[in-house]
Amino acid sequence: MKFFLNCLLVLFSVLISAQDGLPADYLTKDFHKERRQALRELLPDNSIAVFFANPIRNRANDVDYVYHQDPNFYYLTGYKEPHAVLLIFSEDINADNENTFNEVLYVQEKNPLAEMWTGHRLGVEGAKKNLGFEKVYNGSEFVDSGINYSDFDRILFHNFHDDYRDSKGNKADLHSLIGTFKEQINYDNFTPISQNQIRIYQLIKATEVDNSANVAQTIGRAVSYYPDLNEDEIIIKYSQSQDDATRMELKQKLVSKVAENKSNLNVSLLPELMGKLREIKTEEELVLLTKAIRISAMGQREVMKAMHPNMSESEIQGIHEYVYKKYGSEYEGYPSIVGAGNNGCVLHYIENTKMKVENDLVLMDLGAEYHGYTADVTRTIPANGKFTSEQKLIYNLVYEAQEAGIKASVVGASFNEPNDVAKIVINEGLQKLGIISSVDEKHTYFPHGTSHYLGLDVHDPGTYEAFKPNTVITVEPGIYIPDGSPCDKKWWGIAVRIEDDILITENGPINLSGEAPRTVEAIENLMKESSALDDFELPNLD
Incomplete structure (x- = not known):
């Protein structure tokens, strides 16, 4: 019976999409909602996960590349537009004295003039209807979110590459959204671990003793591609080590290094959790x-x-x-x-x-x-x-x-x-x-x-x-x-x-x-x- 009902739902979705002349086989809002819940169940107690949309990439002069959403952001929301923020909380909270909630989406604001040039925007109401979010705000409201980040034991996010432009005059562009977030979490006093380090850490943590030599060779190749890895003493020693005992010792040091981070800011755990989901x-x-x-x-x-x-x-x-x-x-x-x-x-x-x-x-x-x-x-x-x-x-x-x-x-x-x-x-x-x-x-x-x-x-x-x-x-x-x-x-x-x-x-x-x-x-x-x-x-x- 469940399979039959699912087939009816898919058929109904196909008929609606066909009427609009659009593809009928996009992921549904229920898929994205379920994925957010799956992530929430992996989050540590009293934590918040923060995701930003991909930046717009400039091709030359006033021409940009075709926009492509950050895969994690799309996976969790279905939202395809830039200048957006997603917050997912480990537990229900009541930050604005309204009903409790456990997720918030900030989107770019509707703008008829801009939409005439670059296409339709969902806006707040469209995001609620099409994406299934209950709590959606314009990006300009992110600065006054009412969230006290110091209340959380962990603030999880992907570290920034600083590859986003300031749109000048747009107080809700990605540059402004990230700037607001950095200010609110006191990011300037945080010493992050790079995304490349995180990937290598994950690989080392997952490696059994009998395969550590092969992984050491893989890491050695990665170091040649990503110069920032040369600054990590544990990674370099692991890649150069010739025996399993030394590599296991370095593995324990790596685990201790991550655990010793006293800040509630964390850029290593969220990529690991998303990898676990998306794998x-x-x-x-x-x-x-x-x-x-x-x-x-x-x-x-x-x-x-x-x-x-x-x-x-x-x-x-x-x-x-x-x-x-x-x-x-x-x-x-x-x-x-x-x-x-x-x-x-x-x-x-x-x-x-x-x-x-x-x-x-x-x-x-x-x-x-x-x-x-x-x-x-x-x-x-x-x-x-x-x-x-x-x-x-x-x-x-x-x-x-x-x-x-x-x-x-x-x-x-x-x-x-x-x-x-x-x-x-x-x-x-x-x-x-x-x-x-x-x-x-x-x-x-x-x-x-x-x-x-x-x-x-x-x-x-x-x-x-x-x-x-x-x-x-x-x-x-x-x-x-x-x-x-x-x-x-x-x-x-x-x-x-x-x-x-x-x-x-x-x-x-x-x-x-x-x-x-x-x-x-x-x-x-x-x-x-x-x-x-x-x-x-x-x-x-x-």
């Missing part, structure tokens, strides 16, 4: 995430049929992104990567400027974002439709490593298990091919891990603990042999990455992106098929 996907989330992934797989299929050596990297990118739009995807989940030949050896190559891919392998790492949820799918294919013998050997080695990684993605396995088994396969295979001299040789042909969480962010937050049901991860081994590498020249310029999005279930892993062919034979067969774009030609502008 495990609800049924509603899996519907949207699966659609984003299937859209991305369809993009890979259509490009396989359309690909030819005279295409440019940007043209290939355009086909993928056209397919995304055709299916109703709002955005790309991250900048599209299309690297032909040696360009594929640049892990995050986003220039996509090569005018002809010729007979190279083309590495295509792209993902559609659908209603906030993003896919992350990579395929590597020969531009002329046929792998050379060397390309096939490297490709099949990566495929074998990925198969091992997917097989290891099971409930209860450690987060690093897919990477560990893939690395063994790749090192043994590279040795057999004569590209490295031994399986223990240090090399950069496989310089990254295989997996990350996937969801509202392409690198979604999580606990990095043992795999749980309804978690979605990537499994993406790769081999990259740039020109000039210390091996036979016949391997130079070969770059292969195969990436799929894997749902972890009690019954084993499910490849959500499996509709995009992965084997050499399947890719070559699909590339023989005709494409709807075969006859699409534009006038020559030269």
